[in-house]
Amino acid sequence: GESVGLHLPTLSVQEGDNSIINCAYSNSASDYFIWYKQESGKGPQFIIDIRSNMDKRQGQRVTVLLNKTVKHLSLQIAATQPGDSAVYFCAEKGNSNYQLIWGAGTKLIIKP
Amino acid sequence: NAGVTQTPKFQVLKTGQSMTLQCAQDMNHNSMYWYRQDPGMGLRLIYYSASEGTTDKGEVPNGYNVSRLNKREFSLRLESAAPSQTSVYFCASSEHWDIASGYTFGSGTRLTVV
Numbered sequence: 431g432e433s434v435g436l437h438l439p440t441l442s443v444q445e446g447d448n449s450i451i452n453c454a455y456s457n458s459a460s461d462y463f464i465w466y467k468q469e470s471g472k473g474p475q476f477i478i479d480i481r482s483n484m485d486k487r488q489g490q491r492v493t494v495l496l497n498k499t500v501k502h503l504s505l506q507i508a509a510t511q512p513g514d515s516a517v518y519f520c521a522e523k524g525n526s527n528y529q530l531i532w533g534a535g536t537k538l539i540i541k542p
Numbered sequence: 543n544a545g546v547t548q549t550p551k552f553q554v555l556k557t558g559q560s561m562t563l564q565c566a567q568d569m570n571h572n573s574m575y576w577y578r579q580d581p582g583m584g585l586r587l588i589y590y591s592a593s594e595g596t597t598d599k600g601e602v603p604n605g606y607n608v609s610r611l612n613k614r615e616f617s618l619r620l621e622s623a624a625p626s627q628t629s630v631y632f633c634a635s636s637e638h639w640d641i642a643s644g645y646t647f648g649s650g651t652r653l654t655v656v
Contacts, residue, residue: 472647528587529601532583534582
């Protein structure tokens with residue numbers, strides 16, 4: 431069946447370092463992926479998305495990489511700041527246009 | 543620009559009680575969604591409304607009902623609450639029903655059923 435998983439439940443990084451959050455997916459037919467950020471007490475917030483016809487997409491301080499060969503997705507955050515502390519979710523489009531399949535989330539902790 | 547507003551923010555129910563979670567968006571979005579979020583898990587879709595006047599089941603609809611009251615409002619009702627429905631509930635909206643159009647989430651309702 432379809433599933434989206436994350437390699438690490440918690441990631442601690444030093445402020446100013448780069449962060450890499452990983453995600454594995456199982457449905458090779460998935461054609462659209464999204465990363466969300468969820469701060470404590472708030473709803474998820476869109477960060478960046480990528481379609482399966484791309485292998486890399488860059489935003490402001492964030493880059494998403496897609497490796498379809500091994501069904502792996504990663505989110506890179508450059509020069510991590512305290513405000514980046516949050517839980518990060520990857521999600522993939524399911525079998526229908528309304529369906530998003532969410533991973534369990536990775537908690538990013540920023541050390542001063 | 544409030545975005546997506548959910549009420550209440552917190553609620554404690556006794557098993558068997560009923561309640562309605564309210565959601566309203568002011569972005570003129572066509573599609574609205576209800577998700578639940580449990581510890582250590584990603585969000586799971588309960589119900590969605592692709593457009594005003596339509597509602598459909600998501601992954602985990604059992605024990606819930608919804609009403610798309612108008613384009614702005616989408617409510618979620620628990621007719622007889624059970625402890626398994628203890629969760630954080632998020633409402634979201636999007637410009638149209640293709641998820642690629644991007645979701646805007648509310649801040650959530652934390653529900654505890656005792």
